[in-house]
């Protein structure tokens with residue numbers, strides 16, 4: 001066959017030379033705190049399965065029952081005949097969860113960010129103001145919008161204010177600030193009270209992406225808005241059903257007016273098919289578990305505190321994390337890869353995160369504990385981290 005893509009040879013070579021070629025490890029068991037990955041049983045510190053809902057018996061049952069009752073999918077986009085009674089039920093329950101008037105469910109958190117940025121920011125006279133460490137889907141949402149982009153230094157409120165009061169922003173047609181609620185690589189929480197204050201002062205729309213905070217922060221895991229007691233003061237909350245909820249999907253929690261608008265113009269809503277009923281039923285059951293089994297959230301935080309303090313005692317630099325996402329700073333890409341490989345051989349899976357996902361010099365391992373890890377699992381993991389960390393002169 002003719003090779004009309006031989007330019008890929010050079011691209012692949014570069015990726016390999018720069019250590020950016022990805023060969024994912026393969027999960028062969030259920031997504032569990034101790035899982036079989038690439039044929040080996042390891043302590044799994046890599047999933048977003050914060051509350052172990054991926055294997056919760058009540059949720060599995062809800063999923064199976066929905067598949068039995070409704071079949072395996074809606075085979076349509078939401079705006080044609082992919083909106084089922086379960087989708088409507090989930091949207092009203094998510095609005096209640098986020099304490100907003102309404103909610104729109106789309107295929108993923110990625111799509112949710114694209115939906116809002118692309119639907120609201122439609123002219124070069126609009127300005128999207130974004131934290132420099134925001135998630136890739138916010139960046140791509142910005143690219144698909146027609147707005148000008150202004151990037152502020154990570155959680156730097158003086159820099160944000162300087163941008164907000166500039167003539168360019170003040171004279172813009174529409175203006176929106178976007179921030180992650182919890183930053184996915186560092187685990188720090190956005191200074192939301194201050195951002196809210198600034199957005200109110202300068203009359204700017206505020207959107208918070210709570211992908212890593214929903215199910216994790218605030219009462220019942222309602223997210224950063226509940227955590228900081230800011231009910232009614234954040235215009236748009238993005239959530240994902242793919243992390244703590246452990247299925248797949250995303251949503252926009254907002255006013256009824258914005259929900260009505262997005263339901264008629266959002267391109268992911270209009271042009272990409274709706275999630276199967278079994279997935280939606282799992283999310284409804286997941287909310288029920290969040291409200292009725294608060295022990296998972298409590299154990300998640302107990303484990304988080306325990307693991308962080310043990311890592312610190314062992315001498316690791318865990319950055320500025322305030323959440324179950326705990327980075328272990330390494331500062332060099334090759335060393336981070338080696339660290340991750342050696343840990344795996346010893347029975348712990350923690351992924352190396354390198355440039356361009358994080359800046360050069362900030363390479364790290366990223367760990368996420370779940371409610372299902374036992375103290376023994378975490379203690380053993382720290383012992384292995386310590387052994388390998390010493391061998392590689394990281395501590």
Ligand SMILES: *Cc1c(COP(=O)(O)O)cnc(C)c1O
Pocket residue numbers: 107108109110111113135137180184209210211212240241242243248249250
């Ligand atoms: C993971 C993540 C997303 C994407 O969510 P998916 O549902 O996996 O598409 C969006 N925003 C942030 C901040 C994330 O961490």
